[in-house]
Amino acid sequence: MLSFIIRRLFIAIPTILILIVFSFCLMYAAPGGPFTTERNVPPEILANLEAKYGLDQPFFVQIWRYVVGIVTQFDFGPSFIYTDQTVNDIIAQGFPVTLTYGFWSFVVAVIVGVSLGAMAAVYHNSWLDYLAVGISVGAQVLPNFVMAPILVLIFTLWLGWLPGGGWQGGQWQYVLMPVIALSTSFMASIARIMRASMLEVLGEPFIRTARAKGLPMRRVILGHAMMPSLLPVISYLGPAFVGMITGSVVIDLYFSTGGIGQFFVNSALNRDYPVIMGITILTGALTVLFNLVVDILYAWIDPQIRYR
Amino acid sequence: MTVTRTLRLTAATLALAVGTSAFAADKHPVTGETLAEEQHFTYRLLDQFPTLDPQLNEETAGFHVIRDLFEGLMSQDADGNLIPGVATGFEASNENKTYTFTLRDTAKWSNGDPVTAHDFVYAWQRAVNPETASPYGWYLELTEMVNAKEILAGEKDPSELGVRAVDDLTLEVNLNIPLPYFPAMTTYATLFPAHQATIEAHGADWTKPENMVSNGAFVLTDLVLNEFHTREKNPMYWDADNVIMEKVTGLVINDANQALTRYKAGELDHLEPLPAGQFPALQEELPAEATSVPRLCSYYYAFNHRDDAEPWLSDVRVRTALSYAIDRDVIVSQVLKGGQWPAYNLAHLKTNGFAMPDIPYSTISQSERDAKAKELWDAAVADGVVPEEGLEIDLIYNTSESHKAIATVISQMWRQKLGVQTNLSNFEWKTYLEIRRDGQFDVARSAWCADYNEASSFLDLMTTPHGSNDGKFSNETVDALMRESKTSDDPNAQYTQVEKVLYEEMAVAPIYHYANTFLLNEEIKGWPYNNAENNWYSKNFYRVVLDD
Numbered sequence: 001m002l003s004f005i006i007r008r009l010f011i012a013i014p015t016i017l018i019l020i021v022f023s024f025c026l027m028y029a030a031p032g033g034p035f036t037t038e039r040n041v042p043p044e045i046l047a048n049l050e051a052k053y054g055l056d057q058p059f060f061v062q063i064w065r066y067v068v069g070i071v072t073q074f075d076f077g078p079s080f081i082y083t084d085q086t087v088n089d090i091i092a093q094g095f096p097v098t099l100t101y102g103f104w105s106f107v108v109a110v111i112v113g114v115s116l117g118a119m120a121a122v123y124h125n126s127w128l129d130y131l132a133v134g135i136s137v138g139a140q141v142l143p144n145f146v147m148a149p150i151l152v153l154i155f156t157l158w159l160g161w162l163p164g165g166g167w168q169g170g171q172w173q174y175v176l177m178p179v180i181a182l183s184t185s186f187m188a189s190i191a192r193i194m195r196a197s198m199l200e201v202l203g204e205p206f207i208r209t210a211r212a213k214g215l216p217m218r219r220v221i222l223g224h225a226m227m228p229s230l231l232p233v234i235s236y237l238g239p240a241f242v243g244m245i246t247g248s249v250v251i252d253l254y255f256s257t258g259g260i261g262q263f264f265v266n267s268a269l270n271r272d273y274p275v276i277m278g279i280t281i282l283t284g285a286l287t288v289l290f291n292l293v294v295d296i297l298y299a300w301i302d303p304q305i306r307y308r
Numbered sequence: 309m310t311v312t313r314t315l316r317l318t319a320a321t322l323a324l325a326v327g328t329s330a331f332a333a334d335k336h337p338v339t340g341e342t343l344a345e346e347q348h349f350t351y352r353l354l355d356q357f358p359t360l361d362p363q364l365n366e367e368t369a370g371f372h373v374i375r376d377l378f379e380g381l382m383s384q385d386a387d388g389n390l391i392p393g394v395a396t397g398f399e400a401s402n403e404n405k406t407y408t409f410t411l412r413d414t415a416k417w418s419n420g421d422p423v424t425a426h427d428f429v430y431a432w433q434r435a436v437n438p439e440t441a442s443p444y445g446w447y448l449e450l451t452e453m454v455n456a457k458e459i460l461a462g463e464k465d466p467s468e469l470g471v472r473a474v475d476d477l478t479l480e481v482n483l484n485i486p487l488p489y490f491p492a493m494t495t496y497a498t499l500f501p502a503h504q505a506t507i508e509a510h511g512a513d514w515t516k517p518e519n520m521v522s523n524g525a526f527v528l529t530d531l532v533l534n535e536f537h538t539r540e541k542n543p544m545y546w547d548a549d550n551v552i553m554e555k556v557t558g559l560v561i562n563d564a565n566q567a568l569t570r571y572k573a574g575e576l577d578h579l580e581p582l583p584a585g586q587f588p589a590l591q592e593e594l595p596a597e598a599t600s601v602p603r604l605c606s607y608y609y610a611f612n613h614r615d616d617a618e619p620w621l622s623d624v625r626v627r628t629a630l631s632y633a634i635d636r637d638v639i640v641s642q643v644l645k646g647g648q649w650p651a652y653n654l655a656h657l658k659t660n661g662f663a664m665p666d667i668p669y670s671t672i673s674q675s676e677r678d679a680k681a682k683e684l685w686d687a688a689v690a691d692g693v694v695p696e697e698g699l700e701i702d703l704i705y706n707t708s709e710s711h712k713a714i715a716t717v718i719s720q721m722w723r724q725k726l727g728v729q730t731n732l733s734n735f736e737w738k739t740y741l742e743i744r745r746d747g748q749f750d751v752a753r754s755a756w757c758a759d760y761n762e763a764s765s766f767l768d769l770m771t772t773p774h775g776s777n778d779g780k781f782s783n784e785t786v787d788a789l790m791r792e793s794k795t796s797d798d799p800n801a802q803y804t805q806v807e808k809v810l811y812e813e814m815a816v817a818p819i820y821h822y823a824n825t826f827l828l829n830e831e832i833k834g835w836p837y838n839n840a841e842n843n844w845y846s847k848n849f850y851r852v853v854l855d856d
Contacts, residue, residue, distance in 0.1 A: 032738025035443060040775035042446050044461040052441035083359045084515045093533060149566060157573045164570040165561060167535050253562045258535035271738055
């Protein structure tokens with residue numbers, strides 16, 4: 001197991017390096033640059049700006065300096081647009097926000113999704129099943145950019161219970177609506193996957209054996225059926241978790257949370273090269289990490305994988 | 309909600325009971341209006357401002373904040389007139405090429421240091437220093453300050469800039485040419501003072517709330533990117549006794565509809581701009597709060613005048629016909645619906661001191677314009693300039709709902725009136741700028757906003773060397789007149805002539821002059837509705853208790 005983890009971590013390094021080079025090339029291929037504005041800046045000023053940020057250097061020098069800066073000093077450079085901030089500042093400010101609402105969305109989506117899916121499967125074809133399926137389909141077709149304004153309309157304008165946006169260091173009133181808006185569609189997907197896989201497991205011979213032994217229904221479900229039913233859910237959860245904690249531009253936009261998602265999109269539109277790179281590397285590293293976590297969880301849950 | 313209101317009412321009743329003297333202090337000293345207990349103003353920012361460094365700033369959103377945090381030599385009143393700021397006044401000499409400002413001895417930085425002429429010298433030298441690499445350094449070139457251009461190009465040392473501190477309270481500025489509006493230019497951020505010790509101690513971090521030392525009516529107390537910032541009254545400000553507003557909060561809310569919901573929920577006192585097309589409805593719903601004021605920007609379609617452009621574009625009849633066929637009233641009243649003005653000339657009609665030129669096609673009816681357009685078009689067809697089988701025009705714009713709506717309407721007008729086929733292409737902003745700059749278009753959506761409230765800020769755009777003249781219009785008469793206007797006592801004469809040439813040549817097709825639509829809570833007073841540059845200073849605001 002340990003060698004498996006070490007081997008996987010070792011592969012992660014070249015993966016991220018390739019990601020850096022690839023993103024760097026793509027970024028430079030995009031038309032326009034960070035200092036392209038409606039008002040054409042005079043050439044002497046453009047030259048000063050390019051010299052300040054090292055953009056006057058050849059491409060290979062730029063990418064080399066960039067990688068060296070990261071490896072030796074963990075320095076992702078200054079933002080070209082938010083001139084008072086470095087990329088490290090931006091990530092340090094935005095990532096905890098995203099991590100907070102992403103984590104809670106994940107917890108809510110998993111708990112509600114798994115329970116809903118399991119309930120639907122156990123009470124297959126009953127009104128509970130139809131209700132659960134109805135809820136998950138409803139949640140699925142309501143994308144978060146529709147959910148967000150509706151939530152603000154209800155909870156801020158009509159009821160006056162919650163602030164319509166902001167973060168204020170993550171006080172619960174500010175976290176609630178982003179979590180609801182972000183978790184619903186994930187919750188719906190988890191419920192659907194869980195229901196289907198639970199139905200399949202419930203038809204397996206070992207469940208029939210458990211029932212034949214006279215075990216109470218609760219123990220059959222929780223003790224025998226639950227773990228194997230979770231396998232497909234877990235393979236979905238890895239990328240879903242990364243998706244949630246690396247930010248949702250929609251949540252950041254609608255709730256003014258100051259999270260990383262909005263910086264990511266803005267940096268691409270602004271051609272803020274260091275910020276694009278910084279957040280891409282962060283997202284890439286997290287994706288690699290959580291894919292590994294999923295694999296480890298898989299091995300833990302499913303002995304077939306462990307012993308293979 | 310109700311509980312707070314009841315409590316507040318009780319508090320007010322108590323205050324009344326305690327005695328009128330305590331209450332009298334809560335009256336506005338001039339108007340006598342009852343002041344609210346909490347003097348706090350909250351407004352919406354569309355986007356996060358990139359910087360609060362006055363010398364690096366190039367955006368309006370940042371300028372709104374910087375104007376509160378810092379004060380320049382001169383300032384503006386509610387009507388946009390020039391009033392003393394840090395300087396009590398100025399004297400022009402050497403045929404308007406030298407300006408001597410006298411600074412007030414009561415001006416202080418937020419840490420208690422006096423504001424001196426040296427702080428301005430430091431800030432201005434910093435703005436042109438190539439190491440600072442300010443994207444707005446060219447503003448000093450625009451002021452024609454001696455050596456600004458050479459310093460920016462790295463040919464001279466920043467210390468050679470044409471500004472010097474004669475003593476602590478006297479600042480002398482030397483210009484290359486007489487520039488009557490130089491004092492007005494000192495109201496912009498680039499020419500605000502800077503606190504040298506703070507900048508040297510903290511480097512790029514000096515604008516963080518915990519480090520910043522500023523000299524305006526407010527100080528920065530909190531800033532979270534893409535979320536909010538707060539600024540609070542600066543007790544060190546020389547005129548702090550007359551500042552009623554205690555705190556200003558700016559909330560970044562990207563989505564216009566979300567912002568509107570939050571305004572209606574009472575989370576915002578000011579919302580700008582309003583969601584597209586909603587102004588008439590909001591004016592009906594909230595007549596005392598919805599307002600439209602002029603904004604010094606002009607929207608136009610640029611024609612491609614490059615030598616390698618389509619040959620028919622070089623025919624003035626074709627350009628004129630295309631321009632005449634645009635029904636600007638439809639665009640303003642049916643598409644935009646925000647109080648904009650149909651435009652037939654380039655400079656905004658509300659530009660300070662600008663005498664609107666007499667443009668013949670602005671006074672005739674649209675059907676007459678259409679008839680004239682058809683006549684010119686047919687003549688161009690008869691001469692073989694325009695092929696008889698019709699024309700295809702490539703019209704480009706940057707991706708946006710309102711640009712798309714305007715482009716669609718105009719392409720329909722051209723098709724119906726002139727039989728022109730228009731190919732619409734939209735691009736993401738930076739891509740668009742590059743394509744437009746490279747001249748890959750026949751007609752390009754463009755807009756221009758004035759840097760300062762003077763017609764030359766618009767008209768210079770049509771001169772040959774101007775960096776943002778993306779249509780590459782070039783006319784010797786225009787160039788000569790604009791050069792002449794710089795030193796003229798009454799530049800309006802030249803401006804009128806320039807507008808006339810632009811019309812005769814149909815250099816661009818002007819479409820509309822901008823208006824700003826916004827909602828302002830009735831409790832907030834002191835808004836400068838008549839400042840055409842929309843430069844608001846929070847120190848002039850106060851919150852009142854409305855009589856129900």
